Structures are given as C-alpha cells and as structure tokens.
Amino acid sequence: GAGVSQSPSNKVTEKGKDVELRCDPISGHTALYWYRQRLGQGLEFLIYFQGNSAPDKSGLPSDRFSAERTGESVSTLTIQRTQQEDSAVYLCASSIQVEQFFGPGTRLTVL
Amino acid sequence: AQRVTQPEKLLSVFKGAPVExxxxxxxxxxxxxxxxxxxxxxxxxxxxxxxxxxxxxGFTADLNKGETSFHLKKPFAQEEDSAMYYCALSASSGSARQLTFGSGTQLTVLP
Incomplete structure (x- = not known):
C-alpha cells in the first residue's frame, strides 16, 4: 500500500499570507504527527493526534500555527500570516504503534 | 523535558573503516x-x-543508561551508508508518542 503522502511538495509564499499543508497518513494508522525541520537543524515536534483523543499541541511555536485531523484520516497544518522564519520542511508521520512512518515533506519558502 | 544531543554535524570515514x-x-x-x-x-x-x-x-546501538548514550556503530562502513542519521527518544515505551530528535549527523563514507 501507499505510504504517507504530503502535498504540496513545494510551496513558495509571500510574507503575511496563509498556507495550508496536507498530510495523508497510512490507512489504519491511529497516530499522526507534524514536525518542522529548519535548514541545518533537527526535527522539531509540532503536534500529535492519537485517535479521538485531544491532540498534543505542545510543540506549536505560536498561535499562527494550527492543525486539524478528521477522524483517522487526512490532516491539515495551517500557518497564518507567514513569516520568513517559518521557512522549513514540514514533515508528517503516522504510526499504529511506536515506529513512525514519514512522508516526503513539504518545503515551505516564505519570501 | 527530554533532550537528544548529537555532537557531530558532519562525519567522514573511509570505506572499510569503523564508524561510530x-x-x-x-x-x-x-x-x-x-x-x-x-x-x-x-x-x-x-x-x-x-x-x-x-x-x-550491520549497524548496532547499545543503550548505556549510566552514560545516557545510544551510539550507533558499524565495524566496516560502506559507501551506501552515506546518509543523514538522527537519534530520537520517545518518553513512553510501547505506545505511540511524539519523538524528540537530535540535530542529526551527516555521514559520508569515502571510497
């Protein structure tokens, strides 16, 4: 079956605009994660969804960032009023137990 | 809070040499x-x-709780081992939880 998919693969936007990133997890995976990877840095946890539980939003860097997930399917990460420091690769992962399966990422560039 | 440290950003070894x-x-x-x-x-x-x-x-890693380390080792590096390696920690065993990643080590195996 297909792995985790993300769209778009690349997004260039202007400072101040809103962007929406999409993640399609592996079917049946109850957990879904968003991470951010800035150039030359490690992966930074953003948010975690597990089934119908309240999401763990402890990694979101500001209230400009939000994420939604419908049931155990698609998730969208929204960044409002983008800033240049939001430029990064945004990775999504899903899991059913401990091992996380990663998508190819969305490279966001804020001009 | 948990933290993962990978002290080497870049590591180069020759093919056939041990790597850690x-x-x-x-x-x-x-x-x-x-x-x-x-x-x-x-x-x-x-x-x-x-x-x-x-x-x-060919890679192994031993958890050393006394030294709080989890070094990755291979006795004879191959060119195809060239990649970015991330160490990660989960604060809960046996269930899906968010991972804390190190900043990564770029390994280059030279011919």
Missing part, C-alpha cells in the same frame, strides 16, 4: 531510543530501536 555516530540523551524516566536514517532523496525511515536489539545493515 554519537548520541546522548537526557530524560529522567525510562526512554525508548531510536536511530532514523535519511538517504539522499529518500524519506526519513527507522534504522533500529534499542528495544529490539537488532543489527540492521
């Missing part, structure tokens, strides 16, 4: 440790986890 990628962690509880790898133009993927005590592609 260092990882230290801080966490007050009993962590679960992982090594993830990202080959050029591929997705981040799990290499090994300490709990399974496996050897994958």
């Amino acid at each position: 990628l260092k990882c230290n962690y801080s966490y007050s509880g009993s962590p679960e440790l992982f090594w993830y790898v990202q080959y050029s133009r591929q997705r981040l993927q799990l290499l090994l986890r300490h709990i399974s005590r496996e050897s994958i592609k």
Whole structure:
C-alpha cells in the first residue's frame, strides 16, 4: 500500500499570507504527527493526534500555527500570516504503534 | 523535558573503516531510543530501536543508561551508508508518542 503522502511538495509564499499543508497518513494508522525541520537543524515536534483523543499541541511555536485531523484520516497544518522564519520542511508521520512512518515533506519558502 | 544531543554535524570515514555516530540523551524516566536514517532523496525511515536489539545493515546501538548514550556503530562502513542519521527518544515505551530528535549527523563514507 501507499505510504504517507504530503502535498504540496513545494510551496513558495509571500510574507503575511496563509498556507495550508496536507498530510495523508497510512490507512489504519491511529497516530499522526507534524514536525518542522529548519535548514541545518533537527526535527522539531509540532503536534500529535492519537485517535479521538485531544491532540498534543505542545510543540506549536505560536498561535499562527494550527492543525486539524478528521477522524483517522487526512490532516491539515495551517500557518497564518507567514513569516520568513517559518521557512522549513514540514514533515508528517503516522504510526499504529511506536515506529513512525514519514512522508516526503513539504518545503515551505516564505519570501 | 527530554533532550537528544548529537555532537557531530558532519562525519567522514573511509570505506572499510569503523564508524561510530554519537548520541546522548537526557530524560529522567525510562526512554525508548531510536536511530532514523535519511538517504539522499529518500524519506526519513527507522534504522533500529534499542528495544529490539537488532543489527540492521550491520549497524548496532547499545543503550548505556549510566552514560545516557545510544551510539550507533558499524565495524566496516560502506559507501551506501552515506546518509543523514538522527537519534530520537520517545518518553513512553510501547505506545505511540511524539519523538524528540537530535540535530542529526551527516555521514559520508569515502571510497
């Protein structure tokens, strides 16, 4: 079956605009994660969804960032009023137990 | 809070030489440790986890609780081992939880 998919693969936007990133997890995976990877840095946890539980939003860097997930399917990460420091690769992962399966990422560039 | 430290950003070795990628962690509880790898133009993927005590592609890693380390080792490096390696920690064993990643080590195996 297909792995985790993300769209778009690349997004260039202007400072101040809103962007929406999409993640399609592996079917049946109850957990879904968003991470951010800035150039030359490690992966930074953003948010975690597990089934119908309240999401763990402890990694979101500001209230400009939000994420939604419908049931155990698609998730969208929204960044409002983008800033240049939001430029990064945004990775999504899903899991059913401990091992996380990663998508190819969305490279966001804020001009 | 947990933290993962990978002190080497870049590491180069010659083919056939031993390689060790260092990882230290801080966490007050009993962590679960992982090594993830990202080959050029591929997705981040799990290499090994300490709990399974496996050897994958000739790599091994031993959890040393006294030194709070989880170094990745291979006795004879191959050119195809060139990749970005991330050490990661999960604060809860046996269930899906967010991972804390180190900043990564770029390994280059020279011919």
